[in-house]
Amino acid sequence: MWSRIGLIAVLILIFGSLLAFSQLRHEPLKVSGYIEAEDIRLGSRVGGRIAEVLADEGDRVQKGQxxxxxxxxxLKEQLAAAKAERDDKQALLDKLNAGYRTEEVAQAKAKVDQLTSRLEKLVNGPRKQEIDAARAELRMASSQLELAQANFKREKEVFEKGAGTQERMDSVADLLREAESNSEVKQNNLSLLVEGTRKEEIAEARAALAEATEQYELMKSGYRKEEVAQAAAAVAAATANVAAIEKRIEELDIVAPSDSIVEALELEPGDLMPANAPMLTLIDPNKLWVRAYVPENHLNISLGQKLPITVDSYDQEFQGEITFIARNAEFTPNNVQTPEERSKQVYRIKVTLLDGLDKLRSGMAADVWLEPRK
Incomplete structure (x- = not known):
C-alpha cells in the first residue's frame, strides 16, 4: 500500500515538474500566412476567334513561346492596303525631293527664249528692208492696176461700138477687180509696216514672257518647302498606320513574357475572346513569397532580414528575406489608447523565399519565424 502511495506521489511530482517547465519555457515567436506567387494574366488587345491553343494547364513554357x-x-488585307498607301505617299515625297526633271527645266527654258525673241521682234518693229519690199510690191500692184484699168477702158469702148463680146468684157472686168484688191492689200501691208507693232501686242508678249520666266525659275528652284513638309507628314502618318496594324497582327499571338507555368487555361479553337480580356493565367515559379501579418509589438524587424520559414508539407526549414513591410496597420481596433489594444494592430509583411522554389507551391500555409527556433 505504501508503495502505491509512493508511486502516485512520484507521478504527481513528475507531472508538476513538466507543467512548470512548459510554463517557464519560451516558445519562439512566429506568424502564419500563405505562400503566394506572381500571377500573369495574358490576353490580347485586339481579341477575336481562337485559331490554335498551343499549351495545356501545368505546362512549363519559355519566354517568347x-x-x-x-x-x-x-488584318492582313488592312496591312496590304496601308502599305500601298504608304508607298504612294513615299513616291510623292521622293518626287518632291528630287524636283523637276532636267527635260522639263530645259523645255521651260526654251519657251522663255522663244517668247524673249518674239518680244524683241515686236519691240523692234519691221525692218527697213521689209518696208522697202512692201513699197516695191505696192508699186508693182499699182502698175498692174493701171494696166487693168487701161485694158478695161479700151474693151469697153470696143464693146460699146458693137465690135467686142460680152465674154471679153467680163474677163477684163474680173482682172480689174483683182488688180484693185491686190493694190489695196499691198497698200494696207505697207501702212502696217510703217506704223510698227501695236502697244497691246507688245504688252501681251511681255506678260507671256513674264509668266514663262516665273515657271522656269520655279522649276529650277524645285518644289516649295511647305509641299515637301506636307508630303513628309503624310508619309509619317501612313507609316504610323502600317506600324499600328503590324502591332495588332503581333497581338494575334499570345506569347509567354517569361519562363513560367500555365496555371489556368480553358480555351478551345473557335472560341471568341473580347479585346483586353484575360485568356489564361501563368505563374512565375522563380518568385514565391509569404504574405503574413506581424503585431505592432513585434515590429522590430527590417527590410533585408533573413528569416526561417516552415510548411506543413515538409519537415525542413526554408530561408526567406523580408522585402516589404506595410506602413499602415490593418485590422485596427476603434480604441488604440492602451498598450493591450495597440498590440492588436498588425502590419502586412512580404517574405520572399530564397530556396525551396522547386518544392513549394502557391497557396500553401507557412509559418515565418521571427525568432530563431531551438
Whole structure:
C-alpha cells in the first residue's frame, strides 16, 4: 500500500515538474500566412476567334513561346492596303525631293527664249528692208492696176461700138477687180509696216514672257518647302498606320513574357475572346513569397532580414528575406489608447523565399519565424 502511495506521489511530482517547465519555457515567436506567387494574366488587345491553343494547364513554357493564336480576320488585307498607301505617299515625297526633271527645266527654258525673241521682234518693229519690199510690191500692184484699168477702158469702148463680146468684157472686168484688191492689200501691208507693232501686242508678249520666266525659275528652284513638309507628314502618318496594324497582327499571338507555368487555361479553337480580356493565367515559379501579418509589438524587424520559414508539407526549414513591410496597420481596433489594444494592430509583411522554389507551391500555409527556433 505504501508503495502505491509512493508511486502516485512520484507521478504527481513528475507531472508538476513538466507543467512548470512548459510554463517557464519560451516558445519562439512566429506568424502564419500563405505562400503566394506572381500571377500573369495574358490576353490580347485586339481579341477575336481562337485559331490554335498551343499549351495545356501545368505546362512549363519559355519566354517568347506562343501559347494561343487568334485568327487574323481582315488584318492582313488592312496591312496590304496601308502599305500601298504608304508607298504612294513615299513616291510623292521622293518626287518632291528630287524636283523637276532636267527635260522639263530645259523645255521651260526654251519657251522663255522663244517668247524673249518674239518680244524683241515686236519691240523692234519691221525692218527697213521689209518696208522697202512692201513699197516695191505696192508699186508693182499699182502698175498692174493701171494696166487693168487701161485694158478695161479700151474693151469697153470696143464693146460699146458693137465690135467686142460680152465674154471679153467680163474677163477684163474680173482682172480689174483683182488688180484693185491686190493694190489695196499691198497698200494696207505697207501702212502696217510703217506704223510698227501695236502697244497691246507688245504688252501681251511681255506678260507671256513674264509668266514663262516665273515657271522656269520655279522649276529650277524645285518644289516649295511647305509641299515637301506636307508630303513628309503624310508619309509619317501612313507609316504610323502600317506600324499600328503590324502591332495588332503581333497581338494575334499570345506569347509567354517569361519562363513560367500555365496555371489556368480553358480555351478551345473557335472560341471568341473580347479585346483586353484575360485568356489564361501563368505563374512565375522563380518568385514565391509569404504574405503574413506581424503585431505592432513585434515590429522590430527590417527590410533585408533573413528569416526561417516552415510548411506543413515538409519537415525542413526554408530561408526567406523580408522585402516589404506595410506602413499602415490593418485590422485596427476603434480604441488604440492602451498598450493591450495597440498590440492588436498588425502590419502586412512580404517574405520572399530564397530556396525551396522547386518544392513549394502557391497557396500553401507557412509559418515565418521571427525568432530563431531551438
Amino acid at each position: 506562343v501559347l494561343v493564336r487568334l485568327e487574323p480576320f481582315d
